[in-house]
Amino acid sequence: MIPVTARIALNEDELHETFMRSSGAGGQNIQKVETAVQLRFDARRSQNLPDPVRARLEQLAGQRLTNDGVIVITAQRHRTRERNRVDAQERLFALIREAALPPPPKRRPTRPTRGSKERRLEGKSQRSDTKRMRGRPDGD
Structure with missing residues (x-):
């Protein structure tokens, strides 16, 4: 089990990693080595997420969420496979931690004071007076 928050821990079997070649400017190393990581986490089928956290997580995931409820995170910032693995996992855990926070209180609408x-x-009448004074003077 991987601890994410004090109450949420994920099973290692729920995280599926695939490795691929990084995109971007080439070098002698980049065409040969698969250092980029694609981390997949099935949020809808995870037994370790409470329902409210799961719902907020799906909202926060946005474009990273597939139609099947799988969150896909691609990491290719670093040159090594291991650092990209850690980066992808940390980004997923940060997303789950944000979803686990309580929602902010609803805004109570207020009215402007007298x-x-x-x-x-x-202020409007002062601006109006200023603009009115810019006109051509009357030729009496």
């Missing part, structure tokens, strides 16, 4: 309304109207 003073703020008066200040806004006063």
Whole structure:
């Protein structure tokens, strides 16, 4: 079991890694070595995620979520396979930790105060006066 939060731990069997060649500018090493990692985690079928966390995780995953409920994270920032594996896992765990946080409280709508309304109207009338004074003077 891999601990993610104090209450959530993932089974190692739930993480599926595939290795591929990194994209980007080539060198003598990049065409031969498969250092990029594609980490797959089936969020919908995971027994270790509570239902509210699973729902928020699917919302947060966005483009990384497939139609089957699998989260796909690709890591190719580093030159070694092991560092890319750790990077992909940390990105997944950070996503799960963010989903495990309680949702923010709902905003209670408020109304503007009487003073703020008066200040806004006063500012509007001052701007109006300024613009009116820019006109050509009357030729009486």
